[in-house]
Amino acid sequence: MSPLDKYPRPSVTVDLVIFTIADDDLKVLLIRRGGEPFKGCWALPGGFVELGESLEAAAARELSEEAGVTNVYLEQLYTFGDPGRDPRGRVISVSYFALVDADRQHIRAASDAADARWHSVFDTKTGGKLAFDHKRILDYAVWRLRNKIEWTTVGYELLPKKFTLSELQRVYEIILQKPVDKRNFRKKVLAQGRIRELSETRSDVAHRPARLYSFRKK
Amino acid sequence: MSPLDKYPRPSVTVDLVIFTIADDDLKVLLIRRGGEPFKGCWALPGGFVELGESLEAAAARELSEEAGVTNVYLEQLYTFGDPGRDPRGRVISVSYFALVDADRQHIRAASDAADARWHSVFDTKTGGKLAFDHKRILDYAVWRLRNKIEWTTVGYELLPKKFTLSELQRVYEIILQKPVDKRNFRKKVLAQGRIRELSETRSDVAHRPARLYSFRKK
DNA sequence: CCAAAAGTGTTATGCTTACACCCATGC
DNA sequence: GCATGGGTGTAAGCATAACACTTTTGG
Numbered sequence: 001m002s003p004l005d006k007y008p009r010p011s012v013t014v015d016l017v018i019f020t021i022a023d024d025d026l027k028v029l030l031i032r033r034g035g036e037p038f039k040g041c042w043a044l045p046g047g048f049v050e051l052g053e054s055l056e057a058a059a060a061r062e063l064s065e066e067a068g069v070t071n072v073y074l075e076q077l078y079t080f081g082d083p084g085r086d087p088r089g090r091v092i093s094v095s096y097f098a099l100v101d102a103d104r105q106h107i108r109a110a111s112d113a114a115d116a117r118w119h120s121v122f123d124t125k126t127g128g129k130l131a132f133d134h135k136r137i138l139d140y141a142v143w144r145l146r147n148k149i150e151w152t153t154v155g156y157e158l159l160p161k162k163f164t165l166s167e168l169q170r171v172y173e174i175i176l177q178k179p180v181d182k183r184n185f186r187k188k189v190l191a192q193g194r195i196r197e198l199s200e201t202r203s204d205v206a207h208r209p210a211r212l213y214s215f216r217k218k
Numbered sequence: 219m220s221p222l223d224k225y226p227r228p229s230v231t232v233d234l235v236i237f238t239i240a241d242d243d244l245k246v247l248l249i250r251r252g253g254e255p256f257k258g259c260w261a262l263p264g265g266f267v268e269l270g271e272s273l274e275a276a277a278a279r280e281l282s283e284e285a286g287v288t289n290v291y292l293e294q295l296y297t298f299g300d301p302g303r304d305p306r307g308r309v310i311s312v313s314y315f316a317l318v319d320a321d322r323q324h325i326r327a328a329s330d331a332a333d334a335r336w337h338s339v340f341d342t343k344t345g346g347k348l349a350f351d352h353k354r355i356l357d358y359a360v361w362r363l364r365n366k367i368e369w370t371t372v373g374y375e376l377l378p379k380k381f382t383l384s385e386l387q388r389v390y391e392i393i394l395q396k397p398v399d400k401r402n403f404r405k406k407v408l409a410q411g412r413i414r415e416l417s418e419t420r421s422d423v424a425h426r427p428a429r430l431y432s433f434r435k436k
Numbered sequence: 437c438c439a440a441a442a443g444t445g446t447t448a449t450g451c452t453t454a455c456a457c458c459c460a461t462g463c
Numbered sequence: 464g465c466a467t468g469g470g471t472g473t474a475a476g477c478a479t480a481a482c483a484c485t486t487t488t489g490g
Contacts, residue, residue: 001357002307003306004229010230011222047420051301051308052308053301055300076296079294079297081272092230092310094297165470183472184452204462206468207461210469210470382442383442405445410449422489424438424490426442426486426489428441429442
């Protein structure tokens with residue numbers, strides 16, 4: 001008898017914290033639960049890991065099913081497994097966080113007609129009554145995003161292919177929830193050498209048109 | 219029928235990367251496997267998560283059973299769950315890393331008479347034939363330790379309660395595998411304000427005795 | 437007095453911060 | 464010509480990095 005049969009097996013799910021920037025705010029995709037437990041509550045999208053499917057593949061599948069997006073930034077966050085976190089039984093959740101850029105966020109609601117909506121992360125009402133321990137997962141994801149944006153280029157993943165430096169700066173301000181100095185920001189970003197200046201500008205505005213840039217993946 | 223019953227359940231284990239400093243080297247605790255698969259190979263200590271036990275509690279239990287230590291630094295690392303990582307079936311491993319200080323490392327071998335030994339992390343032979351995907355887990359743990367030591371105080375967890383600044387510096391040099399400037403190091407460490415100068419010194423040495431310090435947890 | 441590690445300051449360099457005005461466009 | 468956001472440089476402060484000699488002990 002294999003030891004695999006000697007031990008009780010928990011259920012394993014992946015839960016996703018899917019961020020995007022919209023309406024000048026950091027949003028997270030939540031789904032209203034149709035059944036018990038936590039019926040009617042908002043929850044992070046997620047689902048069971050299938051046999052023969054890697055954890056990352058399960059996360060990507062949920063991302064596609066629930067948010068209708070593929071090929072976005074996706075990173076494992078943390079694994080939550082306290083007994084009692086799901087009243088139905090032992091469920092271990094491997095959480096991921098994803099960043100959806102402005103180009104693709106409209107493809108959402110590809111979801112199975114469920115009530116899926118973007119919620120402001122900073123709206124205290126959002127966190128108030130999330131299902132399970134999803135508030136904790138969300139808080140951790142925000143913390144990680146805030147740290148990571150300071151020393152990596154994940155911030156670019158939230159923008160469309162072509163963007164202005166002001167738009168990029170705004171992403172930082174929204175996530176960090178504090179103003180950023182324009183000149184220092186531009187200096188730092190350009191010095192990094194990870195964006196290419198395009199010849200185009202964002203026209204049709206009632207002021208000087210801004211230069212467009214694109215991100216070069218490494 | 220609950221959805222928990224509709225989906226196949228994988229086995230879930232915790233695997234531990236237990237570091238210590240000994241013989242002027244960074245060591246990891248490995249256990250020689252007595253049974254198949256990977257019989258005779260070295261592997262990270264670990265075991266199945268029990269029902270009603272949190273992941274962290276499972277890790278702490280394994281730490282106690284396999285290394286004979288309690289109450290040491292313990293942090294979740296990453297969850298590995300590729301199908302095929304265990305030939306016996308679907309096994310998802312939540313990995314943790316632990317830091318055992320020099321005071322307590324001798325309590326090891328409390329293990330069930332199994333062949334448990336400290337191996338040099340930098341010895342290429344160590345990684346060569348680890349069981350499962352444990353090489354990958356170990357590599358990731360080393361990467362994390364190296365990063366974390368630069369901006370946190372985890373380094374102190376590897377030292378006895380009382381230590382000299384030279385000993386602390388040596389921990390950094392061993393982990394980073396590069397020399398550290400003595401004066402700058404002392405300046406930085408003292409400026410952090412996380413260690414207390416003791417009145418004692420490390421005597422009985424054939425040179426000027428070094429002042430002892432202790433770490434103040436926050 | 438010799439060997440061996442402990443302990444100690446100063447200067448140069450680069451990075452981060454603070455800060456204010458002119459520019460290009462649409463209306 | 465006015466309102467609106469786009470775009471630009473410089474100086475100060477701060478943290479990091481480089482570097483060599485004196486001190487204290489045991490033998």
